[in-house]
Amino acid sequence: MKKLELKNLYDDFRDPATIKALSALIHEEAAKLDRDIRIMEVCGGHTHTIMKYGLKQLMPPNIRFIHGPGCPVCIMPKERIDHAYILAMQEDVILVTLGDMIKVPGSKGSLQDARSRGADVRFVYSPLDTIKIAQENPDKRIVFFAIGFETTTPMSAAMIARAEKLGLDNLLVHVNHVTVPEVMRELIDSRDEHIDSYNNRIDAFIGPSHVSVIAGAKIYKEFPEKYGRPVVVSGFEPVDVMEGVLMLVRQFTQDRCELEIQYRRSVTMEGNVAAQKQIERYFEKRPLFKWRGLGNIPDSALKLRDEYASIDAEAIYRDILPIEEIEDHKLCICGDILRGMAEPTECQVFGTACTPQKPLGSCMVSSEGACAAYYKYGDLLK
Amino acid sequence: MCLSIPSKVVKIDKEKATAVVDTMGVQREVGIDFVEDEVKVGDYVLIHIGFAMNIISEEDALASIETYKEILALMDEEERRQAILDGDNCAG
Numbered sequence: 001m002k003k004l005e006l007k008n009l010y011d012d013f014r015d016p017a018t019i020k021a022l023s024a025l026i027h028e029e030a031a032k033l034d035r036d037i038r039i040m041e042v043c044g045g046h047t048h049t050i051m052k053y054g055l056k057q058l059m060p061p062n063i064r065f066i067h068g069p070g071c072p073v074c075i076m077p078k079e080r081i082d083h084a085y086i087l088a089m090q091e092d093v094i095l096v097t098l099g100d101m102i103k104v105p106g107s108k109g110s111l112q113d114a115r116s117r118g119a120d121v122r123f124v125y126s127p128l129d130t131i132k133i134a135q136e137n138p139d140k141r142i143v144f145f146a147i148g149f150e151t152t153t154p155m156s157a158a159m160i161a162r163a164e165k166l167g168l169d170n171l172l173v174h175v176n177h178v179t180v181p182e183v184m185r186e187l188i189d190s191r192d193e194h195i196d197s198y199n200n201r202i203d204a205f206i207g208p209s210h211v212s213v214i215a216g217a218k219i220y221k222e223f224p225e226k227y228g229r230p231v232v233v234s235g236f237e238p239v240d241v242m243e244g245v246l247m248l249v250r251q252f253t254q255d256r257c258e259l260e261i262q263y264r265r266s267v268t269m270e271g272n273v274a275a276q277k278q279i280e281r282y283f284e285k286r287p288l289f290k291w292r293g294l295g296n297i298p299d300s301a302l303k304l305r306d307e308y309a310s311i312d313a314e315a316i317y318r319d320i321l322p323i324e325e326i327e328d329h330k331l332c333i334c335g336d337i338l339r340g341m342a343e344p345t346e347c348q349v350f351g352t353a354c355t356p357q358k359p360l361g362s363c364m365v366s367s368e369g370a371c372a373a374y375y376k377y378g379d380l381l382k
Numbered sequence: 383m384c385l386s387i388p389s390k391v392v393k394i395d396k397e398k399a400t401a402v403v404d405t406m407g408v409q410r411e412v413g414i415d416f417v418e419d420e421v422k423v424g425d426y427v428l429i430h431i432g433f434a435m436n437i438i439s440e441e442d443a444l445a446s447i448e449t450y451k452e453i454l455a456l457m458d459e460e461e462r463r464q465a466i467l468d469g470d471n472c473a474g
């Protein structure tokens with residue numbers, strides 16, 4: 001086996017020998033524990049890595065992954081997709097959003113469907129492209145359907161700042177930005193009906209890396225300090241995730257409960273302050289936001305500040321945007337999966353009535369959702 | 383999915399708050415709104431949906447690029463371009 005020095009890990013983030021060596025270290029460390037450790041990887045990017053590289057199979061039996069809610073399109077409730085659909089169908093509207101949204105189905109269909117029914121929907125790589133579209137179409141209203149966690153929020157803010165500077169008055173925003181700590185808190189705090197007590201399934205967290213580049217690792221402080229759950233912020237490469245797990249397991253064997261950063265090449269405690277300021281300038285907390293699969297979570301999303309009501313598509317089109325909640329599918333157990341009480345394969349309709357082509361529930365919607373990742377890389381499990 | 387391929391800054395336009403960056407041979411314009419004060423030509427940055435998120439050390443950047451090289455070598459030109467552009471396009 002390759003001799004391993006942790007500081008040399010940058011050598012190769014996907015090197016199988018390094019991954020195996022880390023796996024051996026995790027086994028060695030976990031053997032000292034007389035309990036199971038359930039680690040939630042909050043971010044869908046991590047879920048994807050874990051499934052794609054078979055990291056789950058490299059864990060000792062007492063170390064398990066719980067797949068988190070960190071996939072921004074997965075958690076978008078149908079009623080908000082319907083908003084996008086309805087806005088797109090307006091005569092004078094060009095609806096602009098990121099590519100991830102293309103296939104996500106609402107109750108009237110996806111944005112791709114809207115497009116095939118004549119709507120002008122544009123999928124862009126960057127909010128910056130929206131500015132160009134607005135400049136080129138002065139007689140249209142451009143609605144940017146903004147999605148994503150703390151990572152993408154500053155880019156929406158920067159887009160608004162640029163539009164302001166250019167004096168563009170035809171660019172509106174429909175804000176669906178969500179925040180990570182609130183949903184983590186909700187998952188810990190939520191009542192576990194199966195055991196009639198608070199959720200005690202999540203023992204530790206792997207913190208999302210890109211979110212932390214912007215928001216700083218500091219946003220997770222409360223989890224070790226207040227909730228007794230250690231957090232290690234890790235990168236997306238398989239070696240990063242394995243090292244993150246090792247760091248967490250070591251906290252348990254050494255009886256520590258801390259916030260640590262594995263992804264030091266990009267993440268600091270403070271994050272990008274300029275980006276945080278930009279968010280602060282345009283956005284404020286929404287009192288309640290419904291997450292698909294998890295229900296209403298207080299303070300877990302952002303909205304435009306009242307001063308910006310004149311560019312808020314949700315306010316401007318209030319009369320045609322329904323607010324009634326649309327129930328999740330009855331058979332879908334995404335909520336349980338995200339709380340660590342079930343695995344995707346335990347769902348009755350997994351891979352049969354529910355597939356990535358025709359998702360019934362949130363975890364199947366994008367390749368970063370737990371069910372979709374199991375569906376795609378499931379062969380590895382057998 | 384989210385990749386983090388470091389990009390090298392080749393040109394800066396302070397006026398527009400943009401920079402031209404090179405991601406393993408693919409060049410494009412990105413916003414530098416969040417790194418405006420520090421960023422210099424020759425720096426390595428991580429891009430997320432068309433904006434530079436942060437500046438990373440050359441040592442880390444080169445190590446990271448080396449890894450991606452191996453993966454991207456297996457793809458043809460068009461696939462490579464797509465993978466590089468898609469890499470920082472996830473909403474997460």
Ligand code: SF4
Binds near residue numbers: 334362
């Ligand atoms: S397989 Fe589909 S219906 Fe079942 S839990 Fe997953 S997303 Fe929900």
